[in-house]
Amino acid sequence: xxxxxxxxxxxxxxxxxxxxxxxxxxxxxxxxxxxxxxxxxxxxxxxxxxxxxxxxxxxxxxxxxxxxxxxxxxxxxxxxxxxxxxxxxxxxxxxxxxxxxxxxxxxxxxxxxxxxxxxxxxxxxxxxxxxxxxxxxxxxxxxxxxxxxxxxxxxxxxxxxxxxxxxxxxxxxxxxxxxxxxxxxxxxxxxxxxxxxxxxxxxxxxxxxxxxxxxxxxxxxxxxxxxxxxxxxxxxxxxxxxxxxxxxxxxxxxxxxxxxxxxxxxxxxxxxxxxxxxxxxxxxxxxxxxxxxxxxxxxxxxxxxxxxxxxxxxx
Amino acid sequence: xxxxxxxxxxxxxxxxxxxxxxxxxxxxxxxxxxxxxxxxxxxxxxxxxxxxxxxxxxxxxxxxxxxxxxxxxxxxxxxxxxxxxxxxxxxxxxxxxxxxxxxxxxxxxxxxxxxxxxxxxxxxxxxxxxxxxxxxxxxxxxxxxxxxxxxxxxxxxxxxxxxxxxxxxxxxxxxxxxxxxxxxxxxxxxxxxxxxxxxxxxxxxxxxxxxxxxxxxxxxxxxxxxxxxxxxxxxxxxxxxxxxxxxxxxxxxxxxxxxxxxxxxxxxxxxxxxxxxxxxxxxxxxxxxxxxxxxxxxxxxxxxxxxxxxxxxxxxxxxxxxxx
Numbered sequence: 001x002x003x004x005x006x007x008x009x010x011x012x013x014x015x016x017x018x019x020x021x022x023x024x025x026x027x028x029x030x031x032x033x034x035x036x037x038x039x040x041x042x043x044x045x046x047x048x049x050x051x052x053x054x055x056x057x058x059x060x061x062x063x064x065x066x067x068x069x070x071x072x073x074x075x076x077x078x079x080x081x082x083x084x085x086x087x088x089x090x091x092x093x094x095x096x097x098x099x100x101x102x103x104x105x106x107x108x109x110x111x112x113x114x115x116x117x118x119x120x121x122x123x124x125x126x127x128x129x130x131x132x133x134x135x136x137x138x139x140x141x142x143x144x145x146x147x148x149x150x151x152x153x154x155x156x157x158x159x160x161x162x163x164x165x166x167x168x169x170x171x172x173x174x175x176x177x178x179x180x181x182x183x184x185x186x187x188x189x190x191x192x193x194x195x196x197x198x199x200x201x202x203x204x205x206x207x208x209x210x211x212x213x214x215x216x217x218x219x220x221x222x223x224x225x226x227x228x229x230x231x232x233x234x235x236x237x238x239x240x241x242x243x244x245x246x247x248x249x250x251x252x253x254x255x256x257x258x259x260x261x262x263x264x265x266x267x268x269x270x271x272x273x274x275x276x277x278x279x280x281x282x283x284x285x286x287x288x289x290x291x292x293x294x295x296x297x298x299x300x301x302x303x304x305x306x307x308x309x310x311x312x313x314x315x
Numbered sequence: 316x317x318x319x320x321x322x323x324x325x326x327x328x329x330x331x332x333x334x335x336x337x338x339x340x341x342x343x344x345x346x347x348x349x350x351x352x353x354x355x356x357x358x359x360x361x362x363x364x365x366x367x368x369x370x371x372x373x374x375x376x377x378x379x380x381x382x383x384x385x386x387x388x389x390x391x392x393x394x395x396x397x398x399x400x401x402x403x404x405x406x407x408x409x410x411x412x413x414x415x416x417x418x419x420x421x422x423x424x425x426x427x428x429x430x431x432x433x434x435x436x437x438x439x440x441x442x443x444x445x446x447x448x449x450x451x452x453x454x455x456x457x458x459x460x461x462x463x464x465x466x467x468x469x470x471x472x473x474x475x476x477x478x479x480x481x482x483x484x485x486x487x488x489x490x491x492x493x494x495x496x497x498x499x500x501x502x503x504x505x506x507x508x509x510x511x512x513x514x515x516x517x518x519x520x521x522x523x524x525x526x527x528x529x530x531x532x533x534x535x536x537x538x539x540x541x542x543x544x545x546x547x548x549x550x551x552x553x554x555x556x557x558x559x560x561x562x563x564x565x566x567x568x569x570x571x572x573x574x575x576x577x578x579x580x581x582x583x584x585x586x587x588x589x590x591x592x593x594x595x596x597x598x599x600x601x602x603x604x605x606x607x608x609x610x611x612x613x614x615x616x617x618x619x620x621x622x623x624x625x626x627x628x629x630x631x632x633x634x635x636x637x638x639x
Contacts, residue, residue: 091567125536210439219569254580
């Protein structure tokens with residue numbers, strides 16, 4: 001009998017070490033708050049599917065992360081959100097893309113999994129489905145923050161595709177070109193070995209309308225089976241081609257690697273430095289949170305009392 | 316210099332009572348597409364180009380469920396999706412929700428080659444298509460009378476139809492004669508007929524592609540396994556894979572990716588990898604796949620009743636088949 005474990009992230013990327021307090025503290029506080037929520041839920045016996053969904057909902061509602069409210073903007077200044085969720089024991093999954101008015105995309109992904117014979121719904125069809133199921137919707141303006149308007153402007157000025165995370169100050173983003181924060185996610189395992197993973201995002205700043213990233217692609221941004229649950233973040237195009245989330249499980253399964261080894265290897269092999277990070281838990285209650293970017297907003301806790309909330313590597 | 320190999324498929328899961336003339340039509344189409352691919356390979360066209368041109372042929376022909384002849388959504392329209400992957404650098408491109416682009420596989424290729432992204436969908440993909448100047452047609456172009464009839468049938472049965480053209484009269488007989496079931500439906504009203512192609516060229520480069528109209532009577536916006544890299548399509552330095560069958564089973568088992576993963580991490584050959592994933596990865600699901608290796612091998616595997624397929628290798632082997 002092993003204990004429960006939970007890990008969550010608010011995106012991996014080029015997070016500058018000199019991130020000002022007013023930008024760092026709210027995020028750290030949010031991570032702590034979400035971790036506490038998740039831990040309470042696990043302690044009260046909630047299934048990891050419920051735990052990961054509720055944690056991701058909380059992250060979606062927080063305007064400082066790139067999911068739900070606070071999502072980065074498309075090239076047309078709009079929001080297109082996507083999410084996916086997966087249950088390790090049954091490998092059932094649900095995913096959505098192109099949501100524009102749904103307050104909590106992760107919950108729609110869950111509904112797709114539980115209420116349709118399909119796995120993945122996108123765009124108008126997904127919005128219609130959400131309405132038919134009475135999920136909370138709002139005006140698109142709800143999701144748009146001044147920070148993200150500024151980011152889009154900046155990205156257009158530099159005329160390149162950018163993952164969310166440059167300080168939208170007049171300073172040039174001297175922190176190397178592509179800062180990549182995208183995505184929030186949560187993975188959890190309970191003491192019965194039930195596993196789940198949930199991931200949600202607004203995608204890339206200045207992305208083409210209709211662009212789909214790794215987040216809703218099962219095996220890329222999200223994966224869970226009987227061995228582990230994984231949620232990835234970073235440059236979507238790399239994560240897709242490297243099937244990062246699936247990779248962790250495949251390495252454990254086919255090469256007998258431990259969670260820590262498999263997770264580290266999957267990140268390393270995903271692409272050049274600066275392209276991704278992930279959080280993962282195993283059926284045995286272990287946690288891994290590797291990344292090859294400057295930092296990753298992350299938090300984790302295990303039943304034996306270990307807790308971590310961090311952004312950069314520990315010294 | 317390696318040897319080339321190619322395989323094509325037109326869907327896994329076939330009713331044993333499929334009318335003979337339809338079997339013949341399918342075989343002829345598969346043969347024609349194989350020959351197209353073979354001719355190209357003999358003139359040293361690269362694997363990725365061969366995959367694209369063969370799938371274009373399959374999309375253009377109304378027989379299978381892709382491009383023209385695609386299954387219809389619940390609203391009687393067509394929404395197509397496709398993905399393509401180049402094993403050499405694992406570059407990939409995918410599209411979903413395509414309604415006016417004549418050849419979705421080519422649009423997927425353009426996403427891979429000409430956009431900063433890997434996957435575009437719905438209106439964004441359509442806009443990209445127009446900017447790229449690809450051939451655009453009305454949605455009607457893709458709709459065939461056959462499929463209008465099938466949609467009616469599916470709605471009457473109030474079930475999701477995976478694309479099947481058994482004439483109405485036979486359906487009843489088929490149900491009692493063939494108790495085979497896929498996705499909870501009798502095989503007579505289930506057969507995906509997604510198309511795909513995998514190729515390894517003389518340089519040992521592998522590529523794969525898959526294209527489909529999806530499920531008959533599907534919800535608007537429904538995305539299946541075909542455009543999902545790792546599920547319906549995958550290619551690496553070692554192999555190229557294209558899958559077809561029950562989308563859910565293919566997605567949750569990341570079927571295409573697993574063939575390569577098993578080769579990479581267990582160090583086994585293509586046949587063993589394909590056998591392994593078909594046997595152990597699908598749980599209760601039904602699916603099939605075609606695969607080539609960088610060594611010039613070609614393998615087909617499926618755990619359901621039949622798969623429309625054809626394969627050929629440089630040393631002269633050629634086979635078009637439907638059953639075991």
